[in-house]
Amino acid sequence: MLTAKYTKAQLAHLPTPLELMPNLTKKFKGPNIYIKRDDATGLAFGGNKVRQLEYYVGRAMDLNADALLTTGAVQSNHVRQTVAAARKMGWHVEVQLEHRVDTHSKEYQESGNPYLNRLMGAKIHTYDVGEDEQGADKAMYDRAAQLKDEGYNPFVIPLSATDQTPWGSLGYVECVEELYLQSQATGLKIDAIVLGSGSANTHAGVMAGVIALGLDIPVYGFCVRRDQDAQTERVEVKTRKVLKMLDVDENKLKPGMVKCSDWVLAPGYGVPSAKVVEAIHTTAFEEGILLDPTYTGKAMCGLIGMIENGELTESQNVVFIHTGGTPSLFGYPELVEGK
Numbered sequence: 170m171l172t173a174k175y176t177k178a179q180l181a182h183l184p185t186p187l188e189l190m191p192n193l194t195k196k197f198k199g200p201n202i203y204i205k206r207d208d209a210t211g212l213a214f215g216g217n218k219v220r221q222l223e224y225y226v227g228r229a230m231d232l233n234a235d236a237l238l239t240t241g242a243v244q245s246n247h248v249r250q251t252v253a254a255a256r257k258m259g260w261h262v263e264v265q266l267e268h269r270v271d272t273h274s275k276e277y278q279e280s281g282n283p284y285l286n287r288l289m290g291a292k293i294h295t296y297d298v299g300e301d302e303q304g305a306d307k308a309m310y311d312r313a314a315q316l317k318d319e320g321y322n323p324f325v326i327p328l329s330a331t332d333q334t335p336w337g338s339l340g341y342v343e344c345v346e347e348l349y350l351q352s353q354a355t356g357l358k359i360d361a362i363v364l365g366s367g368s369a370n371t372h373a374g375v376m377a378g379v380i381a382l383g384l385d386i387p388v389y390g391f392c393v394r395r396d397q398d399a400q401t402e403r404v405e406v407k408t409r410k411v412l413k414m415l416d417v418d419e420n421k422l423k424p425g426m427v428k429c430s431d432w433v434l435a436p437g438y439g440v441p442s443a444k445v446v447e448a449i450h451t452t453a454f455e456e457g458i459l460l461d462p463t464y465t466g467k468a469m470c471g472l473i474g475m476i477e478n479g480e481l482t483e484s485q486n487v488v489f490i491h492t493g494g495t496p497s498l499f500g501y502p503e504l505v506e507g508k
């Protein structure tokens with residue numbers, strides 16, 4: 170395993186299934202659409218952060234931590250999975266919910282992920298400026314300093330890209346190894362990977378895994394938080410960090426290898442366009458697979474766009490990484506009420 174030298178907590182149900190989506194494939198008359206079911210990683214409704222947390226918590230174990238802190242949007246899946254990971258470890262946990270989405274619907278504020286945070290008994294703080302990543306991180310570090318005074322040994326999982334060691338990306342290096350073994354076992358030739366790109370831990374981990382294994386598979390990231398230029402830069406910086414962590418030459422990441430597209434982002438973080446809502450409905454109707462309005466719905470909308478533009482063709486096999494997020498559906502009842 171490429172990540173063998175790093176401590177890892179056992180939190181996820183792995184390997185996750187790799188499945189063909191036959192009905193969606195048939196409907197779009199394009200490539201065979203496979204789905205890597207990382208919505209099924211198991212811990213408290215699963216999702217991609219469980220793989221990431223295995224390595225964040227592993228790092229925290231190395232440092233003898235006994236408390237986890239992190240920050241995210243009100244409907245953050247990362248926050249919910251962090252709370253669950255801390256509970257599984259028997260650790261103290263405090264989370265901060267940022268005001269990022271301008272909705273005052275009761276469901277957005279209270280149902281889905283925030284409901285689950287409360288169910289698991291997390292101590293919850295709030296942060297008013299959703300676009301101030303560094304300020305949000307700083308508030309958590311300040312709180313961690315107080316917890317230290319109270320006798321805890323806290324570990325903060327930051328979200329901003331600066332100064333961060335992307336431990337979580339190691340989980341997605343591992344995901345690529347898993348995918349590679351699954352494709353070998355079934356004789357599947359993977360021609361492209363599609364995913365949602367947010368903090369970029371997932372995107373950078375997959376990129377680094379593909380490079381480290383010497384695979385020639387393009388990875389298409391659809392932006393969920395910032396524009397494609399900013400996101401490309403973020404993914405590149407992180408991928409180089411991850412390659413270094415793996416002792417792989419960082420210059421194997423060539424200009425142009427990181428592909429980010431932001432047309433699915435509008436109107437903004439956590440708000441789906443009509444086309445994104447349509448992609449969620451189509452996937453639910455055709456496959457009984459649930460996508461979310463902030464991440465996977467946007468990534469699927471991007472994938473459908475690629476097929477419609479002829480960027481992926483009939484003889485190809487594309488793998489869509491389902492990164493989870495399904496509990497947040499309960500924060501968006503308008504997705505069906507509006508129909």
Ligand SMILES: *Cc1c(COP(=O)(O)O)cnc(C)c1O
Nearest residue numbers: 246367368369371464492493494
């Ligand atoms: C966080 C998240 C993403 C984005 O992953 P990053 O590693 O932050 O880029 C995608 N999908 C879901 C459901 C998420 O919760």
